[in-house]
Amino acid sequence: MEGHRPRRLVLAAFGTLVLATGTALAHGGSLRGEAGSIAVPAWLFLLTGGAAVGASFLLAATVTDRRYIASIDDWHRTLRRFPVAVSRYLAPLVGLVGFGAVLWFGFTGPTTPLRNLAVVVVWVGWWAGFTMTTYLVGNTWRALNPFRALVRGVYTLRAAPPREYPQRLGSWPAVVGLLALVFTEVVLPLADDPRLLATAVAGYGVATTVAGLAFGESWFERGDPVSRTFAAFGAVAPLVRSDDGVRLRLPGMGLTDSSVVRDRSDVVFVVTLLWVTTYDGLVTTPLWGDFARAAVGGGLPWLLTYLLAYLLGFGVFVGVYWLAALLARTTGETFLTPAALGRRFAAPLLAIAAGYHLAHYLSYFVVLSLPLWQVLANPTAPPLNPQRYGLPGFVGGLELAFVLLGHLLAIWVAHSTAYDVFPSRLQAVRSQYPFIGVMVVYTMVSLWIVAAPARTPPFL
Structure with a gap:
């Protein structure tokens, strides 16, 4: 009977999660972007989510069998290896064709956003849909990345090897680049102006290709913000490429690998990824709209208002x-x-971060996936009035559930990590207290943003 105790405790934790999530679904199921409101006081709704995360930690803390914990972390199955031609030739070709299509239709296509292939491919197909696949399935950006393919092609023809990437730089270029990319996406109408979007994509493409030519493919391992983002999300995914083929593991178990975060710059990059995803949703809340209008009304320029809040929030998170x-x-x-x-x-x-991204972009992707397919089917003459999918009421509840699931998965990974780091069980549990406190706060902030009615950010 003792051997079944950890399994029963895990099942009990899952049951508590279901009950807590059920409460969230019942009382907070309004769709993002609608003027709905939750049926209970906001403070009670947020405390319920925070309490669910705290309770899950207490339940996880009762699982102290190291062999059982390791069996969950180490479980895997090796699947069939993909043909080398797919990752080496076909995938890069798809990436290059996609990049060329975004530039061509961005500069020459219709100016209406939902009728322009560049806009729907970048925002709906790539940043929403493709990003979801990196943490729900596996990271394929390494093979698809058109800029990496260009760098690889150049160095295939050149005899001289690339310059060695300076170890002192670590992931700091990716931190700065990610902050810059997301702030640019927030304050500029890249989703409304295909020409501006194509210019931004071209500018990023030139910058990262030049850096890749300078440092070789190691640039995409540490310095490129987009590649680093997808690689980080890929550690959450159940599928990962290995020397033996494609390995199937339990979701999130790749995060227990100590190589995912190697130094201080990687730590800051992870926190940055969490912050920029939060900020992207924060600026659509009514509270931010009221604050921004008050700040601008008090004489602060609107761009400076957004920038100061952005940097201040980043500093607070770190x-x-x-x-x-x-x-x-x-x-x-x-x-x-x-x-x-x-x-x-x-x-x-x-x-x-993965759970929040899924919650933030699920409705967006589902609603706009129909215009995406309509434009892809006929990019030169898309429909004059692209149709959109309607959403059932339960989708809003799913978004809230994804936030909770992401946090609960993070708690188990932290619990597993603690037992890998500390020899004492008491140390392993106590070491998590401050981090669990941070996760509870992140939970409440994320739930508040997802449950709040979405508004167009003012002055943008």
């Missing part, structure tokens, strides 16, 4: 995480440095 790492050293009674603890416990945040 600062709170490092504070948690500092406190974990005390609660865990360990000689490990805060930097070492921060590095090991950063990867679980990627599950939170």
Whole structure:
């Protein structure tokens, strides 16, 4: 009977999750973008979500059998290897054709956003739909990346090897690049102006290709913000490419690998990814609209308002995480440095970022997938009035459930990591206290953003 105890505890945790999620679905199922409201006070709704995450930690903490934890983390099946020609030739060709089509139709196609192939492919097909596949299925961007294919092609013809990527740079270029890309996406009408979008895509393409030519393919491993984002999300996915073929694992278990986050720059990149996803949703809330109008009415330029809030929020997210790492050293009674603890416990945040991305873009992708297929079917003469799919009421509830699921997966990964780091069971549990506190706060913020009616950000 003792051997079945951990399994019953995991089932109990799952049952608690179902009950908590059911409450969220029943009371917070309004669709994003509609002027709906939850049926219970907002504070009670948010506390329920935070309590569900806290309770799941308490239940996970009762699972102390290291062999059982390791069996979950290490479970895998090796699937058939994909033909080399697919990843080496076909996938890069698809990426290059897609990149060329975005530039061509962005500069020459219709100016109406939903009728322009560049707009719907970039925002609906790529940033919403394709990004979902990187954490729900597996990261295929390494093979599809057209800029990496160009760099590889150039160095196939050149005799001189690329310059070695400076180790001191780490992932800092990816941090700066991701912050710049997302802020540009928020403040510029890239989704409304196909010409501007094509210019931005071309500019990014030139910059990352030049950097790739300077440092070789190692640039896409550390410095390129888009490649780093998809690689980070790929650690959440159940499928991963290995030397033996394609490996199937349990979702999120790739995050327990210590190589996912290697140094301080990787830690900041993970927190940055979480912050920019949050900020992208934050600026659509009514609270942000009221704040921005008040700030601009007080004499602050609108662009500076957005930028200061962006940088301040980034600083708060990074600062709170490092504070948690500092406190974990005390609660865990360990000689490990805060930097070492921060590095090991950063990867679980990627599950939170993936859950929030899915919640934020699910409705967007489903509604606009019909215009996407209509434009792809006839890009030179798309329909004058593209149709959209309607959404059933339960989709809003699914979005809230995805937020909770992402956080609950992060808790299990953090629990597993703690048992890998600390020899003492008590240390493993206590070390998680500050990080769980951070996750509870992230949960409440994410639920609030997803449940809030979406509004067009003011002044944009």
